[in-house]
Amino acid sequence: MGWDWAARSDVLRAAFLLFVLMFLALPLSGLFASGVAWQGAWLSAQDWASIATSLLGGALAMLVILLLGTPLAFYLARHRGRWVMLAEAIVLMPMLMPTLALGILLSVVYGPAAPLGRAFGALGVVLTNTPAAFLLATIYAALPTYVIAARGAIAQVPEDYEELARTLGDPLWKARLRVTLPLAGRGLSAALSLAWVRALGEFGVILIVAYYPAGMPVQLWTDVQDLGLQAVFPLVVVFLLVTLPVPLWLGLKARAA
Amino acid sequence: MGWDWAARSDVLRAAFLLFVLMFLALPLSGLFASGVAWQGAWLSAQDWASIATSLLGGALAMLVILLLGTPLAFYLARHRGRWVMLAEAIVLMPMLMPTLALGILLSVVYGPAAPLGRAFGALGVVLTNTPAAFLLATIYAALPTYVIAARGAIAQVPEDYEELARTLGDPLWKARLRVTLPLAGRGLSAALSLAWVRALGEFGVILIVAYYPAGMPVQLWTDVQDLGLQAVFPLVVVFLLVTLPVPLWLGLKARAA
Amino acid sequence: GESITVAYAGSMGRLMDQGLNPAFTAATGTAVHGIGHGAVALAHLISGGAMKPDVFVPVSAGPAKIVRAAGLADKAVPVASTSMVLAYSPFSKFATRFKAAKGADWTKIFLDPAIRLGRTDPTADPQGRYVLFALQLAGIYYKIPSFAAKVAGAVLNPAQIFAEPSLLARLEAGQIDATLGYKSAVVSQQLPFIELPDAVNLSNPALAKSVYDQASLTLKEKNGQTRTIHPSPLVFYAMALKAASDPKAAAEYVAFLAGSDGQAIFKRYGYGLGLGRAI
Amino acid sequence: MNSIEIDYTLPAPVCMRACFTVRGFTTLLGRSGVGKTSLLRALAGLLPGQGTPWGGLAPERRPIGYLPQHTLLFPHLSVLENTAYALRRPERLTQARALLDGLGLAPLAARRPDELSGGQAKRVALARALAHGAKLLLLDEPSAGLDTMTRDATLDWLANIAATRGIPVLAATHDHDVAARADQVALLAEGRIIQHGPARAVFSAPASRVAAELLGYDNIFERGGALWAAHAGAIRLDPAGAYFRVRAVRETGTGLRLICGPDPCLTVELPQGRAADYPPGAQIRLSLTGAVRLG
């Protein structure tokens, strides 16, 4: 590319891209607009704790999501028929449900009043307002996103390479691990980015199921109510700074591959 | 596949998949658990209006997102370097921002007090609590999701086909339209699914920017506050029924292609 | 090691997070997890079983009654009160007029067609209802016919209704010029405000029957029937829930709020005394 | 020489029953689209097929090395990693390097597949297959896209390794030179192996017209109640030969390609000559000593 630069249409294209990017960047300008008191704006201990909670919980959730979601994504990508449709519908449902509704349903199913919640409680695992509940809510929020995006990425990789790896002695799972996953890398990195974003940004589900320990979105919510608007902008900035590196790094890796 | 059925590992695999699917389906059981009054549970005129708002606004937003997002996704997929990183960061930011914060920032930038909001207002376009505001909020919520997912899907398509289409007389944009997009179909369909889900499910941003006209999530929220839990389950079910077909159909198309 | 969970009306956030809860922890060693949200939403979440806090602190009697009706608590103790005030934006072009306003002056500013008012959804948020009640009472008090209708327009007027978390934020940013709101919340956000007379501000239980009952709001129910509601005074109640994980600590918490230490903190954050009877 | 009996039945995409022996270097000839690739894929376990050896076994459990027609190097791995893909022991990279060395590809070891030419990629894929093949090598057009010298060097190297290790090789090919020098030839047509055996035996007695065509005989004609086949280059100008009339002539390389008739109508290739010396209608005398009898 680049060497057959046809000046006019390229300028138009660049202008269009700039327009879309500026449209997306516009809200950020709000951060600097209305006299935010950046000097006095230090984060409270609770703010820092929420950052730790979000990052730790998010990372753990991503691990679980990768392990649970990847085989499911393979199944959805590599099969057809009505059972697959049903499975896909099941994956889509927690995602399509308004998060508030999902939170409510989770609290109904895993809450202390429900049999399942009681069973877990008997094992010492309380699934409301505990780190375990935070993890659970995050997984429910982000797993479907990962599965759907990863399904698309995997489906785009021709099966030929996987088959060839099998003729070279790899059982199916190993062929998928060594060949299909790397070949789906660019799509998978997008899937992971989206899941990470969803995991860290989830508010609706967490609000109901795991107000404690407070992650960043809940902390932000509390801060807005307690302190007003200007006061939370520093937290928003820190939020962006700590969450951006992961998807940026994933994007970079995908492009380098 | 299928004909070299190695019974044991396949049973294990099926069991694992079933477990993950059941885990995902579990919250739905909550809908039927606690004595919901399904008989008397009819939807109000407002509920129906919110469904119409969501579907119409969602569909319009998807159109805009496709038009704005696809060229950007191509740019991110096909280029490298620090400018691309910056562009990608800009795309990620509205997505990573807690939706509440994004909503507040949007209201700061597009609200009647801001220059931009005033300029739009002078043109007769009010960007608070109007259908235009609903659309704007939905676009901000779903555009980055689409761009990141579509970027992954497009990056997975080898450039060779696009180049070949050019030797057959198609200018770049046409080659991308006729060849690259269809070849990225499976990933793109996932991207569209995710964007649709995000567009219809968006709560945080909409809550702030476009409480009116109420879409389904806001209506659900109002109903919860107004009527209590049991009363909203019918709306949740209808919500699922009207939003599921689009991504299911996209998944079906992707698999048929 | 012990901890209790307290669900409270969203407007109490700063008081709870910075005042009462740390003080309670300091006094008893019991950690407090607070959940701040719209009181009616919380009441429904609690009565529906989606939330299981130990103590519930709503504003006004309505939400308390929802929880009691579900059989989850017996008694709601009044612990504080607040009043409706007029809060305005320091960036508003009406700011100087508000600052100079005395007596009924503010009603004239409110009738200015250029003013942008904000309020929350009266079908979902008690505060949104109280704005309309206060406007009605002001019309009666200042003898301005159909004042509320002129100022607020339709009950669900899209030009004025915003989600609760963004309302004060918008006021700060100058997107709306003024709103009516709980004094407690306005004080904690350090916004300029104007006090309203007792007959309008809905804070005095003594005026409940004689004055406040004159205000009413007719809302459409889901099933098409209509329901007329009257305001009860802006009293904060505390109720220990029967299913509390630690009933003793829950009772202790309620007692702390009603006790002298708690009341002092309420006062410091701009709340009034917990007036009226327990329900 | 090690050998493997093959008896495979394929239901799809072409219905086929292939029954023959792979011994030493065996080439599989067949027209485009007849099912050579399908047969190799079935033997590799990639297409449903029943029979011996390894019928129904998963691909990863078959002791084969498979070179696919489309090369299919793993795009995310370097040439060296591709070659070493099937190797497990710690010295795998050393082994892979040795294989690449033998093919003269050592300088390319660090490259990615998309930085290779078509012929280079083919040879890397061959090395990769060889690293795994323990009992049988299945090569789909190993020499297509290679120039003669590279082809000869590659096939010599391959034959050498296969012979040393005692691994039989089944190679689908369209190259008669390769087929002629193979140990065995199998001809695939109409869903079955119509002839197979040592190259010499098959070439000197094609079983049928179709077989002769597959073996690259340009001329197939009847004479004395029997069918005969002859390569265009095996027919000679011979002062003592039979009379023919030139119908068309064309210069090819240093030589000539003549169409002569009338009975039989023959295509003749002369190593030298100018077209002007053979005007259409001219009489020439040809000896058919290079012809073989069919059946």
Place this chain on the structure above:
Amino acid sequence: MNSIEIDYTLPAPVCMRACFTVRGFTTLLGRSGVGKTSLLRALAGLLPGQGTPWGGLAPERRPIGYLPQHTLLFPHLSVLENTAYALRRPERLTQARALLDGLGLAPLAARRPDELSGGQAKRVALARALAHGAKLLLLDEPSAGLDTMTRDATLDWLANIAATRGIPVLAATHDHDVAARADQVALLAEGRIIQHGPARAVFSAPASRVAAELLGYDNIFERGGALWAAHAGAIRLDPAGAYFRVRAVRETGTGLRLICGPDPCLTVELPQGRAADYPPGAQIRLSLTGAVRLG
């Protein structure tokens, strides 16, 4: 016969300056990895390259038909749609069907590319390129993977269309048969065209040892101070020939391949014979009349 002068300079992946004429059916010969594909891609506008014709023009503005080495049929389109890709007029499908018909591929029109054999796919890609080529056809190994009969039919059809339309064809190939029958031959080595011209001229006087090797001469030897080249098949047993001693012998097809020496060391192919008749050490007499002089 229409012709196009080509003068292209490539900086990467191989540094190259190619300067020659494409006239009628022109074959491009070169060893694996020498840069044939790169040159064709540069001419198609897919690799940076400067020169005439069309230097710097975007690929979509070049009046060419390009057959890539890896076929690259669009996987999401049917065979018919692939063929019609570059056609714009309403009757595009009819035109595409006619092209497929000419190649005997009409029955496959509705298939998807992944339902084709390798050779079928190659021919479809050829038809697709032909539908767009207006001034020049660039074909990267059009005959690789085709059996002789399919190859001949395909190339005849191609030559026919190209001649009718007056479009010159540049075809990279490794097949000497194809090169020998071409109108023109260009030899690529060491980053330049080392020789080009009419096939007959090039074959009968290779410019150098490298050129002779590229043209498929098996024997290159010195005699009387000059270099000579000879095909293994062009050397004949001749009672009046020079004496040689057999060093090694191998049966190929119906014939024999002899290595004889000592000076020069020759590879000889005999159309008939049994290996036993030529034991190593035996004396034979060969005539070298088939040899051409280099330079």
